[in-house]
Amino acid sequence: xxxxxxxIEKIYYDDDIVKKFVLATLIWAGAAFLFGLIAALQLAYWPxxxxxxxxxxxxxxxxxTNAAIFAFAGNxxxxxxxxxxxxxLKTRMFSDVLSKxxxxxxxxxxxxxxxxxxxxxxxxxxxxxxxWPIDIAITVVWVIFAINFFMTLRQRREKHMYVAIWFYIATxxxxxxLHIVNSIEIPVTFLQSYPVYAGIQDALVQWWYGHNAVAFFxxxxxxxxxxxxxxxxANRPVYSYRLSIxxxxxxxxxxxxAGPHHLLYTSLPEWAQTLGMIFSIMLWxxxxxxxxxxxxxxxxxxxxxxxxxxxxxxxxxxTFYGMSTFEGPLLSxxxxxxxxxxxxxxxxxxxxxxxxxxxxxxxxxxxxxxxRLWRTELYSKKLLENHFWIGLTGVLxxxxxMVVAGITQGLMWLAVGEDGTLVYPDxxxxxxxxxxxxxxxALGGFLxxxxxxxxxxxxxxxxxxxxxxxxxxxxxxxxSGYDELTKGHRKLExxxxxxxxxxxxxxxxxxVIEIYPTLSLHRYVNPNNIVDPYSPxxxxxxxxxxxxxxxxxxxxxxRPIASEVMRYGAASTVEESMYDRPFQWGSKRTGxxxxxxxxxxxxxxxxxxxxxxxAVTPKSIMPNYPWLADKKTDFLVLRKKLSVMKQLDVPYAxxxxxxxxxxxxxxxxxxxxDLESNGAPKGxxxxxxxxxxxxxxxxxQKGKAQ
Amino acid sequence: xxxEGLKFFTDTHLTAMGLLIFFLFFVGVLIWVYRKxxxxxxxxxxxxxxxxxx
Numbered sequence: 001x002x003x004x005x006x007x008i009e010k011i012y013y014d015d016d017i018v019k020k021f022v023l024a025t026l027i028w029a030g031a032a033f034l035f036g037l038i039a040a041l042q043l044a045y046w047p048x049x050x051x052x053x054x055x056x057x058x059x060x061x062x063x064x065t066n067a068a069i070f071a072f073a074g075n076x077x078x079x080x081x082x083x084x085x086x087x088x089l090k091t092r093m094f095s096d097v098l099s100k101x102x103x104x105x106x107x108x109x110x111x112x113x114x115x116x117x118x119x120x121x122x123x124x125x126x127x128x129x130x131x132w133p134i135d136i137a138i139t140v141v142w143v144i145f146a147i148n149f150f151m152t153l154r155q156r157r158e159k160h161m162y163v164a165i166w167f168y169i170a171t172x173x174x175x176x177x178l179h180i181v182n183s184i185e186i187p188v189t190f191l192q193s194y195p196v197y198a199g200i201q202d203a204l205v206q207w208w209y210g211h212n213a214v215a216f217f218x219x220x221x222x223x224x225x226x227x228x229x230x231x232x233x234a235n236r237p238v239y240s241y242r243l244s245i246x247x248x249x250x251x252x253x254x255x256x257x258a259g260p261h262h263l264l265y266t267s268l269p270e271w272a273q274t275l276g277m278i279f280s281i282m283l284w285x286x287x288x289x290x291x292x293x294x295x296x297x298x299x300x301x302x303x304x305x306x307x308x309x310x311x312x313x314x315x316x317x318x319t320f321y322g323m324s325t326f327e328g329p330l331l332s333x334x335x336x337x338x339x340x341x342x343x344x345x346x347x348x349x350x351x352x353x354x355x356x357x358x359x360x361x362x363x364x365x366x367x368x369x370x371x372r373l374w375r376t377e378l379y380s381k382k383l384l385e386n387h388f389w390i391g392l393t394g395v396l397x398x399x400x401x402m403v404v405a406g407i408t409q410g411l412m413w414l415a416v417g418e419d420g421t422l423v424y425p426d427x428x429x430x431x432x433x434x435x436x437x438x439x440x441x442a443l444g445g446f447l448x449x450x451x452x453x454x455x456x457x458x459x460x461x462x463x464x465x466x467x468x469x470x471x472x473x474x475x476x477x478x479x480s481g482y483d484e485l486t487k488g489h490r491k492l493e494x495x496x497x498x499x500x501x502x503x504x505x506x507x508x509x510x511x512v513i514e515i516y517p518t519l520s521l522h523r524y525v526n527p528n529n530i531v532d533p534y535s536p537x538x539x540x541x542x543x544x545x546x547x548x549x550x551x552x553x554x555x556x557x558x559r560p561i562a563s564e565v566m567r568y569g570a571a572s573t574v575e576e577s578m579y580d581r582p583f584q585w586g587s588k589r590t591g592x593x594x595x596x597x598x599x600x601x602x603x604x605x606x607x608x609x610x611x612x613x614x615a616v617t618p619k620s621i622m623p624n625y626p627w628l629a630d631k632k633t634d635f636l637v638l639r640k641k642l643s644v645m646k647q648l649d650v651p652y653a654x655x656x657x658x659x660x661x662x663x664x665x666x667x668x669x670x671x672x673x674d675l676e677s678n679g680a681p682k683g684x685x686x687x688x689x690x691x692x693x694x695x696x697x698x699x700x701q702k703g704k705a706q
Numbered sequence: 707x708x709x710e711g712l713k714f715f716t717d718t719h720l721t722a723m724g725l726l727i728f729f730l731f732f733v734g735v736l737i738w739v740y741r742k743x744x745x746x747x748x749x750x751x752x753x754x755x756x757x758x759x760x
Contacts, residue, residue, distance in 0.1 A: 087758040162754040228755050237752035242739045249735060253728075475758075 009157070010474040013086045017099040019373050021079035022366060024107060026456060028071030029362075031114070033452060035064035037445045042623070043590065044438035049623035054118040056623045058549025062129045063117040068354060069127055071110045073218055076362040078106070078145070080225040081168050083369060085149065088165055088228065090158045090477040094151035098144050105141035109134060120547035121191040124582050125206045127213045128182050132193040135183040142179065146172050153496040159481030161496065163244040167224030169496070170252045170503045174216040177507065181515075182209035186644050189637060192543070194644055197519075199577035200268055203585055204518045208259035208511065215255040218353065219287075222361050223251075226294050229365050230314050234304055239296035247289030252503060254283050257510035261332035264341060265559035266585060267574045269521075272514055273334070279510070280332030287325030294318040309381055312388045313364030320356025320395070324349060339414065342555055342589040344434065345406025348399045355395045355448055363387070363455060370459050375470065379461035387451040387458070394447030401440035409434055414563045422566055427592040432619050527578035531702045533650045534579070534695070536638045537664035537671075541695025543641070544633075544688050546582070548625065555586030556595040556699065569596035569700065576703070579650050591622060596700030603671055604678040606693045628689040633668070635661035635686070667694060 042048040042057045049056045082099065086092060093099050112134050116122075122129040130138070149172055153165070161169075182205055185193035197205050231238050238244060260268060260276025295318050298304065304311045327349050331340050340346060371378045378384065412430040415423035424430055534542060545551070558564055560571035572595055577583055586593075601609075608615045611629060613622040638660035646652045656663060665685070671693055672685035684690050 084755075088754060090758070158754060160751055160754065162751060164755070231752075231755050235756065237756060241748040241752045242744075245739050246735060250732070 008476050008478050011086075011090065011092060011477050012472050012474050014082070014093045014096060014099060015373050017093065017096070017103060018079055018083040018369065020103050021075050021082060022369055022373065024103070025072060025075040025079055025362065025366065026459065028067060028075055028110060029452060030456070032064060032067035032072045033445070033449045035060055035067055037442065037449060039064050040438065040442040040445050043621060044435060044442050046621045046623060051624050051626055053120070053548075053625075053627050056548070056625070058552045058623075059118050059120060059122075061552045062122060062126075062549060063114065065127060066113050066117065066129065067110070069213065069217060070113070073222075073354075073358050073362070074106065074110075076358075076365065077171075077217075077221040077225070078102070079369070080229070080365055081149070081221065083373075084164055084225065084228040085152060085168065088158065088162045089152060089156035090479075091152060091156050094148050094155060098148040102141060102145045102148060105137070105144065109137050109141060112137070116191065120549075122546060122549065123185065123193065123195065124546045124549070124551050124584065125182065125195070125202075126210050126587065128179075128206070128209055131191045132183070132185055132187050133190070135179070135185070138179060139176075139183075142172075142176055146176065150496065150500070157477055157479040159479075161499065162227070163238070163241070163248060164224040164227040166248050166499065166503070167220045167227065169500050170248075170507070171216050171221040171224070173500060173504050174212065174220070174252070174256075174507050177504070177511070178209045178212050178216065181511075182206060186648065188641050188644050194581040194641075194648065196648060197581075197583075198648070198650075199580045199583050200521065200574050201518055202581065202583040203263055203266065203577075204260065204268060204272065205515060206583070207262040208256070208515060211259040211262055212256055214353070215258075218358055219255070220252065222358055223290050225365055226290070226314070226318070226361060229361075229368055230294050230297050230318075233308065233311055233314060233364070233368055234298055234301055236297055236301055239293050239299060243289055243293050247286040247293065249506065250286035251283075251290065253506040253509070254279050254286060256507045257514065258283055258332065260514065261328075261337070262587060263585075264332070264334050264337040265561060266557050267572050267577070269518070269574075272518065275514060277332050277334055281329045284326060284329040287328075288322060291318050291322035291325065294321075309385050309388065310364050310367040312385075313360045313367065316388070316392060317357050317360035317364060320352050320360065324353040324357060327352070338559070338561055339410035340406060341410075341559075342587065343406035343410045344402045344437075344588075345410065346588070348402025348406060351402065352395065352399045355391075355398065359395075359448070360391070363391070363452075366455070366459065370462055374463050374466035376462060376466035379458050379465060383454050383458045387454040390454070391448050391451030394444045394449075394451065397444030397447065398441050399444075401437040401444060405434040405437040405441075408437075413567070414561070416563050416566070422563060425567070427567075428617055428619055431590070431621060435621065521574070522578070525574050525578065527575040528651060530573075530575040530704060531579065532704060533645070533652060534698060534702070535663065535667055536642060536656065536660040537633075537667040537691050537694040538698045539641060539645070539695075540633050540635070540638055540664055541691035541693065541698075542584075544628070544692045545695055546584070548628075550594075551584050551586045553586075553588060553590035553622070555589050555593045557585035558593055558595055564593075568593045576700075579645075581645065581648065581650075591620075594696070594699055598697045598699040598701035602678065603674050603693050603697070604680060606696055607675055607680050607684075607689060610689055610692065625689075628692060629681075629684065629687055631688045632686050633664075633688050633691045635664050638664055664691070 038048065038055065039057060039060050042060070053059070082093060113130055116131060116134065117129060121131045123131060149168065185195045187193045195202055227238060227244065257279035258276055260272045261280045264273050264277065295315065298311070298315065305315065330336055331346070331349060367378065367384060409430045412424045412433065417423045558568045558570065558572045565571055605616055610625045612624055613620040639657060642652050642657040642660045646657055668685045668690045671690045675684055676682055
């Protein structure tokens, strides 16, 4: 029945679920920000690692990123989507049960992340660290959300889908695709798995995912929220609906291609790098289309910045969005990436987006929502103002300190003197130089948290002073748009399913063109003749390396840049990492690159270095790892690990797989004997430190004589 | 060895065709979005969030 334009219906929106997500957003934001501040302090002052394995930087950093992205931003997205979709579609959510399952399922996932990550269970793929059982849970909960959303879409009373809804559709579809493709892994134990992709393939798929987590978890859903809440807060329609159509399709089509800009100058094939760079530069246009559309919505009503202070958050968020999306393409230019990659410049860039764009937009949305959800007035506009200015100061301190630190360190790494040698041959020199800026960053983060605490107090008081009797109120709506004859995009706007399929096709083009050839690379590259796989003990050590999050601060990918080759050795090749599951190229160098570390130092050096880095490198900011000398290596599980690797085409002999633990113990004895003869304690052969040393000594040493 | 892997995408005709298709599609969208008589419907669309009675 589609001609009932005059029928008035009573709708009760489900605001209870929105309240739940808003409160969860605030709770998890506190956790994410606190983890971030501790991590920032650990970099400025290494004793903050406290010799505790569970909060050491390598494990805390993934906890911080996951909490910030999935717990804070995730809950904020859901709060906004559940609130705005019901109103834009003139209907209650399809199923209260599914809404609740979505909410509690998501919180359980976050909780499981908060438990497993500090315990060292990680896949080491940035923003996809969670292990396979949690990956499955994420898929299930996301499908519940998708069913709930698309069924709501189906029973809508407003035939035309407003632009915010398109962004939600693109988000739901693409996040599902990204998560599933990047999480194809073979379980080894209950909380460990190996990805089916290896080396360069793993790197490309991971960064196709990682970059598009930024695109479709931190950009498109927030643009959708922006398109709803900015016009609502300003009480004016969006600046240009035409622009929203153009920038939506351009954004979802172009964004998906840009992943390889995280892998510039690596051993990723040139064509993929170039594609990533070109599309990243093109991405500037649709991104700024969104920013312009948001900011110019306020055209003619800028006075609201004075009278409605929450608008400040939206304006600042859009400004940060504009700056981040200018800086992203800038950093994607190869020659600029040469300076910025692996440095804190990237960290600054990320946080101008995360704190400035996602954070401020969320804060603005929460300030808008809470008084309306609880049917009251905001407790204090003055507090809101203070939150804004203190928070803004925090973000600016964070951003400027990290950009300065990043460019400083990047240039120091690249510096080659007139005599053709490195100006700063000791890596530690480049670290010591920027430590003061780490303190500034921590101060910025602290100020951001001070503002956030003000907000929590403001929201708490607002809810506390709200009327106790909160009756469900209905709203009267009539169906609209069902009696028009439409064509073209307008018709498309009325066809949820077709629109969704087209959005999927828009993201599928770039994905297939980049991923398919890379996954067929093994037809051209045969590592068999070039490198040997890791020995059982080295593999055990590699998994310890992953568990401790060493990849968070150390890369294993030497770029073909003169200064880099001088510092670390020959540039990395495709073949070298073709047995690496997961790949360990890294994306940040707080410490030096390790790809050719093997045989550079004696075993005892590594032993001393892991227990007290300052014993061998004065002024090092690396944490101590005393537990590695106490904890025992699990030798028995190696049989399972190797058999999974063999299943994935790593050329292990059957005998090695069947007796993996025996081979490993034999190699461990040799290393332990060497350590002992050089003055280390007795009885280290079954300890994790020995397995880790075996792995570190194998780096860059697995090549076969040509 | 790596150059073997690079054999993909050395077909300039293919890439030029891709560029042309994407660009023309984009121009098509522009033309469609800015064609005459569409202002009315956009005026309706942009009002949707403001007419939800809240």
